[in-house]
Amino acid sequence: MTRDHSRFNFVQRLFHWIMAVCILAMLFIGVGMVSTVMPKYVPLLATHKTLGIAILALALIRLAVRLRYGAPPLPEDLPAPMRLGAHLSHYALYGLMIAMPLVGWAMMSAGGYPVVLYGGIHLPPLLAQSDALHALLWNAHFYLAFAFFALVLLHIAAALFHGLIRRDGVIESMAPLPVHDEPAAPK
């Protein structure tokens, strides 16, 4: 059986959709928890830390899978600016998936906070305590989170643009299940 090069492979699609749920949940938990004083703050914070480390681990594995298996080529007729945007946004998404948990972990370390996940897992500090670094990393975590969410929205918009307007097979390449009976046949 030959591999279908018009689609991401099963493992890549699985990672994509699991991480899509995790990252969206993460962004909403983050922005929600810092705006509440309700009792849910405590479990939200614990979930945020645990999910963040899970995303970091998944992102690193996913990056290795991507480097090994690559991605289906973009449609040949995709205009150059869109092609550039696609490449840059994917670099940015991978960068943020890896950087955000590390920045959060480092921020907690610089603040002298113990980093404890669900299940009582203690992570070692990434940095020595430092008020200046805490402030810097806090700002980075805060602003990068909004950039991340904007990028996720852009990613969804681009996917819908490919699927609804260009109908060029790009959205099918990452669809969890085959959209049509046959892979996008050469036309």
Place this chain on the structure above:
Amino acid sequence: MTDPSGLPPKRALASFALIGAVMAAGAGAFAYTAGWLSPDRLTPGKIVAALAPPSGPALGHRRNHAKGICFTGLFESNGNGAELSRAQAFAPGQYPVLGRFNLGTPDPNAPDATVRVRGLGLQITTPGGQVWRSATIDLPFFPVATPEAFYALLSASHDKNPQAMKDFGAAHPEFAAFGAWAGSAPWTASYAEERYNSLNSFVFKSKSGLDQVVRWSFVPQARVVPVTKDELAKLGPDHLEQDIVARVGQAPQRWTLEVTLANPGDPTSDPSKAWPPGRRTVAVGTLVVQHIEAERDGPCRDINFDPTILPDGITVSDDPFPAARSSAYAKSYDLRTSEAKYYPHEMNTATGARP
């Protein structure tokens, strides 16, 4: 290959509209979650802002309990707490502590006799990196029953209209007890003579999986000598820091950690209600304060004594305050670490007593 221009204009328009709707829904949900669409939501930022005096917050300092002094020492666990909680701190032994005596004021330069509430921030570290932080105060009960009422109290106390506090008192009858305490309870002239109470309840989890709701207190072993407010004022604006430096310089100062067990039906979610007398208490160990250090560049300054930083074996209870305190303390910490340049790092500034 489909060509975008091949899509009928109506369908293209509908598709663009759908994409726009998805973006708007996503952004809207995010904005709602962030509280931007809910101006009435009580946020940690609101609580922290409400703590500031009319002249504005003291930049670089804690937003409340801003005046304080660091200490280090030991927690000597006698093992009696191990039946109640599997936390390592209750296994017999000695564990390092880092803490901070403080005054409940947003002003780091407040004269001691102007501040009724005194506090103890504490961190106990046990092998394996388990950390237990707490922030306890000398009130026997909290002035109000809920975080929302606390915010209302702060707002009313800063309101120029004198009717605001009267209205607050009428809406929150539990506040009268605080007024009575503040007006009648004796003062002391030493941090070492204060009893520091958790006020909030927490859950101790035993090795066998039993849960017990508790509150705890650090009960001073020093002899308590009541003084009047005027007597304290005559001792000077920074007497408490000078006193604790002198006492600890002579001998370590000690507090017994006393855990009080709730009976079924006790008000575990309301720190404005003391539990009835006669509850079982267990003395689980001794806090030994061995060294005092100035807060300025001392080991406690950049520690957030967040009461939800708990070791395995202790969790929050149905008391809503620890979560609210945690979120507000984090906000205060985020602000003050970003304002470090305003903190008086130099030794010869006007702030505070020199130990």
